[in-house]
Amino acid sequence: GAGVSQTPSNKVTEKGKYVELRCDPISGHTALYWYRQSLGQGPEFLIYFQGTGAADDSGLPNDRFFAVRPEGSVSTLKIQRTERGDSAVYLCASSFKGGASYEQYFGPGTRLTVT
Amino acid sequence: AQSVTQLGSHVSVSEGALVLLRCNYSSSVPPYLFWYVQYPNQGLQLLLKYTSAATLVKGINGFEAEFKKSETSFHLTKPSAHMSDAAEYFCAVSLVTGGGNKLTFGTGTQLKVEL
Numbered sequence: 191g192a193g194v195s196q197t198p199s200n201k202v203t204e205k206g207k208y209v210e211l212r213c214d215p216i217s218g219h220t221a222l223y224w225y226r227q228s229l230g231q232g233p234e235f236l237i238y239f240q241g242t243g244a245a246d247d248s249g250l251p252n253d254r255f256f257a258v259r260p261e262g263s264v265s266t267l268k269i270q271r272t273e274r275g276d277s278a279v280y281l282c283a284s285s286f287k288g289g290a291s292y293e294q295y296f297g298p299g300t301r302l303t304v305t
Numbered sequence: 306a307q308s309v310t311q312l313g314s315h316v317s318v319s320e321g322a323l324v325l326l327r328c329n330y331s332s333s334v335p336p337y338l339f340w341y342v343q344y345p346n347q348g349l350q351l352l353l354k355y356t357s358a359a360t361l362v363k364g365i366n367g368f369e370a371e372f373k374k375s376e377t378s379f380h381l382t383k384p385s386a387h388m389s390d391a392a393e394y395f396c397a398v399s400l401v402t403g404g405g406n407k408l409t410f411g412t413g414t415q416l417k418v419e420l
Contacts, residue, residue: 290337296350
């Protein structure tokens with residue numbers, strides 16, 4: 191079956207612009223996670239959705255970052271007033287449910303470059 | 306807070322030699338531990354996980370890891386390296402909050418396999 195997909199695969203934007211990154215999870219997966227991977231680092235947790243609600247957004251770095259999952263499937267990560275430090279690969283993962291016994295399946299990521 | 310430390314950002318082995326990638330964790334509660342592999346331009350793939358059952362965990366592609374509480378370690382091994390094992394490997398510990406499985410990753414180890 192289809193895995194987790196993310197669009198676009200690459201996004202170049204100018205400092206100060208607004209961007210949206212999309213994640214399509216595996217069908218039927220209720221849990222969805224966003225991570226950010228900076229160059230030379232491991233992924234860092236941003237936000238976790240269970241269904242439509244954000245159950246844990248403790249990893250969002252500041253109020254420029256926001257994410258939604260209005261119908262409990264597709265999620266969009268939104269970044270306002272982008273800064274050069276936002277440049278990273280943004281990874282999305284989904285799992286059947288939220289517990290540790292459920293494997294997280296990762297998408298290929300969106301590489302964001304802020305110039 | 307939970308964290309993982311991966312010793313050695315780059316490891317090089319000969320084809321057919323033992324692979325040993327080191328991971329030490331810090332956790333205030335019994336941890337769940339994971340190893341992921343990342344091939345270029347691909348998403349993270351789960352190799353194996355420890356969730357408090359058997360301390361020796363077998364994963365895909367011939368990899369295994371042993372949970373050693375006394376050493377707070379979860380090192381990844383493979384008896385005989387193959388060229389296709391060249392990739393980046395991440396150790397992760399999970400914190401189950403709000404029903405979710407938030408992963409905290411190490412900084413990764415790049416494995417190179419030489420003829």
